[in-house]
Amino acid sequence: MTHTIALRPSGSFSLAASVRFLEGFAPAEYAGGSDDTALRLAFPVEGGWEPVGVVVRQRASGAIVGRVEGDAPVPSVRRQVARILSLDVDGAGFAAVCERDPIAGRLQAAYPGLRPVGFNSPYEAAAWAIIGQRLRIAQAANVKARLAEVHGTPFTLDGSTVFAFPAPDVLLRLDRIEGLNETKVERLHGVARAALDGVLDGDRLRSVSAEEAFASLEQIPGIGPFSSSLILIRGAGAPDVFPTVERRLHDSMTQLYGLPRVDVDELATIAERWSPFRSWIALLIRTDREDHTREIAGH
Numbered sequence: 001m002t003h004t005i006a007l008r009p010s011g012s013f014s015l016a017a018s019v020r021f022l023e024g025f026a027p028a029e030y031a032g033g034s035d036d037t038a039l040r041l042a043f044p045v046e047g048g049w050e051p052v053g054v055v056v057r058q059r060a061s062g063a064i065v066g067r068v069e070g071d072a073p074v075p076s077v078r079r080q081v082a083r084i085l086s087l088d089v090d091g092a093g094f095a096a097v098c099e100r101d102p103i104a105g106r107l108q109a110a111y112p113g114l115r116p117v118g119f120n121s122p123y124e125a126a127a128w129a130i131i132g133q134r135l136r137i138a139q140a141a142n143v144k145a146r147l148a149e150v151h152g153t154p155f156t157l158d159g160s161t162v163f164a165f166p167a168p169d170v171l172l173r174l175d176r177i178e179g180l181n182e183t184k185v186e187r188l189h190g191v192a193r194a195a196l197d198g199v200l201d202g203d204r205l206r207s208v209s210a211e212e213a214f215a216s217l218e219q220i221p222g223i224g225p226f227s228s229s230l231i232l233i234r235g236a237g238a239p240d241v242f243p244t245v246e247r248r249l250h251d252s253m254t255q256l257y258g259l260p261r262v263d264v265d266e267l268a269t270i271a272e273r274w275s276p277f278r279s280w281i282a283l284l285i286r287t288d289r290e291d292h293t294r295e296i297a298g299h
Helices: 015-023 074-084 094-099 102-110 122-131 137-151 168-172 182-196 202-207 210-217 225-235 247-256 264-274 278-297
Strands: 002-007 038-044 051-058 064-069 153-157 160-164
Touching (some): 002 074, 015 038, 038 153, 038 160, 094 278, 102 278, 122 137, 122 225, 137 160, 202 210
Antiparallel strands (some): 038 051, 051 064, 153 160
């Protein structure tokens, strides 16, 4: 069954920038090819966990339209796509916030229209957190992609096959997963149960304070402070959370702001200027770091 969804960004937004970001984001395993005008997604929809495939495009007017393949409730698909692309946040005031901070302003100008592009759901972010522990990023990405190919649902979108990650009930039935040991399989089962119980519901996680969300997430076996931050910010799309346990971000901030040493409390105070978009500006800093790293490596 095919449906159409439409979203209208509030504030600057570039789908092409989102596509370029995903092409460099290892967990996504995204290959956009030569067409950066479309984004192809496949995922189980929160709640009923029905798999869908979605092709998203941006019109000249700036509006976002999506063609949905699958039987999930259309409002649920629309809400999840909006969250993935950070279009569920009013970004009209983002430029003004960046103007208050010269570093943020420079980065916003360097990456016009870029907003955080999240995992398809907090559930998938939590699964990635477990899969990626003590594995190289490329190796973990291959395990995740293989898991989707073997146990997920394929969708043919504009001639390309995209696989939705297995729904929680499917994941819960797997006794063995290629590339993962028994402990990680057990922890993925815990993630699946948490998703089915509503612990990983994106709306719920965003309805409470960050501290409450972290405490709830860290009850899931294998999820610690770094992973809970990833799930809340990159899975639930919380727009105004400063990651206090992300060393590379802190190192970058220390350099950008000319500080003599890394002091997380001082960095958190600086980040207060970015509110209510602390997660967004942190993403710009990460993106800038990755781009400069690639330039130095000659890529």
